[in-house]
Amino acid sequence: MIITLIPVLLVLAATCVPALSGKEELPDVHSEALAETQSHFAALDDVHLLANGLLQLGQSLREFVQKTKGQINDILQKFNIFDRSFYQVSVLASEIKEEEEELKKTTVLLKANNEAVKGLSVEINSRVDSFMQERSQLQNKVESLEKKLSSLMQGVMTSEQVAEISGLRDVIYSQENSIMELLKAVSEQSDQINQQQTKIKILEKKFTANTLAQETIERTPEIFTSEAPTLTPYQASSSARTATLIHLPSDCSELFNRGERVSGVYAIRPNGSEPFMAFCDMSKDHGATVIQRRRDGSVNFDQTWEKYKHGFGEFQGEFWLGLRKIHALAIEGNSILHIQLEDWKQGRRFINYKFYLDDAKSNYTIHLTHLSGDLPDPMSNHTSTMFSTKDRGNDNHQDSTCAHNYTGGWWFISCGHTNLNGRYFHMRPKGHSERRRGILWKAGRKASYSFKLTQISVHHVATPSTTSSTSVSFETGSFL
Numbered sequence: 075m076i077i078t079l080i081p082v083l084l085v086l087a088a089t090c091v092p093a094l095s096g097k098e099e100l101p102d103v104h105s106e107a108l109a110e111t112q113s114h115f116a117a118l119d120d121v122h123l124l125a126n127g128l129l130q131l132g133q134s135l136r137e138f139v140q141k142t143k144g145q146i147n148d149i150l151q152k153f154n155i156f157d158r159s160f161y162q163v164s165v166l167a168s169e170i171k172e173e174e175e176e177l178k179k180t181t182v183l184l185k186a187n188n189e190a191v192k193g194l195s196v197e198i199n200s201r202v203d204s205f206m207q208e209r210s211q212l213q214n215k216v217e218s219l220e221k222k223l224s225s226l227m228q229g230v231m232t233s234e235q236v237a238e239i240s241g242l243r244d245v246i247y248s249q250e251n252s253i254m255e256l257l258k259a260v261s262e263q264s265d266q267i268n269q270q271q272t273k274i275k276i277l278e279k280k281f282t283a284n285t286l287a288q289e290t291i292e293r294t295p296e297i298f299t300s301e302a303p304t305l306t307p308y309q310a311s312s313s314a315r316t317a318t319l320i321h322l323p324s325d326c327s328e329l330f331n332r333g334e335r336v337s338g339v340y341a342i343r344p345n346g347s348e349p350f351m352a353f354c355d356m357s358k359d360h361g362a363t364v365i366q367r368r369r370d371g372s373v374n375f376d377q378t379w380e381k382y383k384h385g386f387g388e389f390q391g392e393f394w395l396g397l398r399k400i401h402a403l404a405i406e407g408n409s410i411l412h413i414q415l416e417d418w419k420q421g422r423r424f425i426n427y428k429f430y431l432d433d434a435k436s437n438y439t440i441h442l443t444h445l446s447g448d449l450p451d452p453m454s455n456h457t458s459t460m461f462s463t464k465d466r467g468n469d470n471h472q473d474s475t476c477a478h479n480y481t482g483g484w485w486f487i488s489c490g491h492t493n494l495n496g497r498y499f500h501m502r503p504k505g506h507s508e509r510r511r512g513i514l515w516k517a518g519r520k521a522s523y524s525f526k527l528t529q530i531s532v533h534h535v536a537t538p539s540t541t542s543s544t545s546v547s548f549e550t551g552s553f554l
Contacts, residue, residue: 302386326354330361347402362531371498379466416527425449
């Protein structure tokens, strides 16, 4: 206020001076005061411009700081997740190392016992050889005595000759008994050696399995953080594209009906959608389009919504076909969903559902009706459930996202008991919470169990009325 009042006072003083003095030099003073007032107003404009610039700069700095804080929080959360995963992997690795040390000690003891048994076997063999030599010598003596007896048959034998003959016979009998006992001991020692060798082979197999598990655990963080590869896209030249689209089968069932019997990757175009590549299982009496397969843990299934929508993995290994493609396969509602599982004891079981899948607007809501199979049915209560991933939770769990807690994308209901896209474990985890992150399929409150092999396929039937008769053919099959 003081700065703005000074020019006003100067102007008033300049106007009042001519009235008081009456001199003609006053207009010059007035012009100088005006010039000075204009210079002061120009400085105030500069100050206002500078103030506005500083305000804009402060707002930009505030937005930048808030954005940086958000990014730092995201990075810290990712570091926490990685630390927890790394700690769990370290615990598993230490347990495997301890078991490996125990197996090494047991193997050393068995090898030492094996060497001792081999030494005993060599000693027994040498004693058997010596007894056999003595037996041959005794037989020679008996033959010579028989010759003497034959020569003395005509005369009378003395008591000394009779005693000598009886003594030789007793010696021969005792030697034969000793030889039989030695042969029995040798056979027993041979059985023990075979048992020891069998135990050594079993331990070697366990040691090899633990070594593979250790290598898998060591590369687990790399697999968990890796991005799954994209499935092979459909490609066709522009000139032949129209003609090719006309002749493409709608699914693997139609391809089977055309006479194809070799399982492999084929181009299909279900229900007039965009064509895509799919793996067809022709090992049964129909063609089935495989939409998921797990068998070695080579692909990380903890992926984003976009990945689960378009598909990922490798057709010759592990893969997820993609929700968009599965919807195109099951849009008509006459599909059979076949789920086949194999545990670590080579036990295989299956289950069949009548299957329908909504589109992306409904977050690919699934509709299931149980048909047949020897697996328990925990998916009946999952009907009308939306699909969820770690970055897009559509489950009914209010506190957190099931896909984020248990890894992989699936049709979760409050983090239930099924998730065939969970983490692949090469050995059964000891912790209950860690087991629930694996490949699960259970009903009720049974113990969590992680499976070795999974395969989910879709098969079309002509009409819904033929569903029950067609599903019987699913009872046998093999993983491809």
